[in-house]
Amino acid sequence: MEDNKFEEVFEGKLAKNEMVEPKDWMPDNYRKHLIRQISQHAHSEIVGMLPEGNWITRAPSLRAKVVLLAKVQDEGGHGLYLYTAAETLGISRDELLNNLHTGKAKYSSIFNYPTLTWADIGAVGWLVDGAAIMNQVMLQRTSYGPYARAMVRICKEESFHQRQGFEIMTHLSFGTADQKAMAQDALNRWWFPTMMMFGPPDSESPNSENAIKWRIKRETNDQLRQKFVNQTVPQVEYLGLTVPDANLKWNEAKKGYDYSEPNWVEFKNVISGNGPCNKQRLLARNKAHNEGAWVREAAQAFARKRKEIYEAA
Amino acid sequence: MSDNQGPVWEIFLQKKAGQPFVHCGSLHAFDKEMALQNARDLYTRRGEGVSIWAVPSNAIVASSPEDIGPFFEPSNDKVYRHPTFYQIPDAIGHM
């Protein structure tokens, strides 16, 4: 078949809402866009283990400890599903990790903010996972088969994460005055960074157009952000907390809240490496990887010695 | 020896005894035992299965998208392979 015939088949699949599979022909920039998006997503899960893992040894009850362990472990699992989805596009895990460790690949900027108190673990689960889920639900119907299937599994498992976060916020908000203050403080610090998670305003989002055309994305940044605000404000009210935005107001005409834009200058700075924890996160990932090298080599050497491995490598 | 994450394995899970093994995803492992254990730790965290197959990815032979026509379409008109092709007298009932 000639190239344009291939392209026709590809476009046909998109038009019919069919999935594109690893062996199917796909345009180069579709492949590149996917590798970038899926690996960013995977890296976010892995780096995201750090701020939450930060509190595992300090979880204030035995129940909270097992729940947090299970949750952070789930994030690792999700990173793994996504790495293997990216690998079907012809890039190896080693290369993907190398891109992360050298700072070449990005991950969600939200994880460059610190988790300072136990309430931050609540806020991360409730707000950050809540925002992530909005993206993820839509990605279950994305055009690339392995990505969509990974997202189906992830969404199924994520469903407890946001509840876990909200439960922590509930305990704090209806707890002692100190606890409630801790909850409000966390909301104050996480509100705008969470709003940034949906990406720059549509007018300034360079990758959106293709992403929507290819069904790699199905709603725009601003649409998702609005949806998030509408969904979250009643939850804040239930908790008896205050959204740290003086301009927040119900707009009857658009049946949604008006809100202040996050600080996009800060956003750009955090993305380009100047957030409070960028260096620390990358250092932690590099350290784990480098200190794990002898472990992986030992496993490789052992497999060769015992010939237990089906010449797979 | 160069550092790497080990070969990729495809994991198939059997949900309940007697049911077919279904592909659930992939992972990295350096040897067979590790592949099984990793599959257990990764893909059965919520009681998703009772038995695991782990297969090195590169041992899998797959058909190509171009094969769709020659491989699969010829079977579409073999209606006589399906029970509905045949007429059974009403008096006989279920067969």
Added chain:
Amino acid sequence: MTTQEALFQYTLRIADTNLILAQRISEWTGHGPFLEEDLALTNIALDITGVAKSLLEYAASIENKGRSADELAYFRNDRQFYNAQITELPNGDYARTIVRQAIVDCFDYYFYTELAKSKDETLMGIAQKSIKEVTYHLRHTSSWVERFGDGTEESHNRAQQALNELWQYTGELFEMTEVDEILIKEGIAVDLNKVKEKWENHMSELLEKSTLAKPENVFMQTGSRKGIHTEHLAFILAEMQALPRMYPDAKW
């Protein structure tokens, strides 16, 4: 000492050993040598935290003074903890973490097998559930001990060094006190001499298979049965207990 007091302390001993080891190995979560293994070790941490939780709940009910499992975990001081010292040692490198885990998993395997015959129904039930988990933990850590022992020269040396450093803390696992004496008479506690023999044999076999040398004539450390620990435990507790102690009237 009454049977009830003995049972309380005995239950705390098993609970604390699980809790402190879980606390230690969960430090690896997010920092493992590769992703698949990170998740695997976290599974072990989850399992043993669960065991600790069940046992502390039981201990709280034995004590019957209105303290909850969480209060036992978060408001006792280091001198009131009875975990084996080996569990509180820093993780060190991955070889040390794995070797320690294999030592404890192997102990737990034979210990729970015996405890599953206990006349105390709660301990029996917890032991029966734990055997399944520990059988898998032991399989996982044993396979890593083998990989390290017979992997590269570096991994072999690291594993051997870990063994040499850790062995002095293995004697404690089998120490029996008045607590054990009282409870063995009642058919509740495990005769650790029996466990010791099986553990020794199993470890010898595993180490041989892994081309590692079993340390001989080691002087054994002691203390945890009396709540005497290494310098590390107080730091672990300072971290673990900080929040509940900072806000003692709060519920989480």
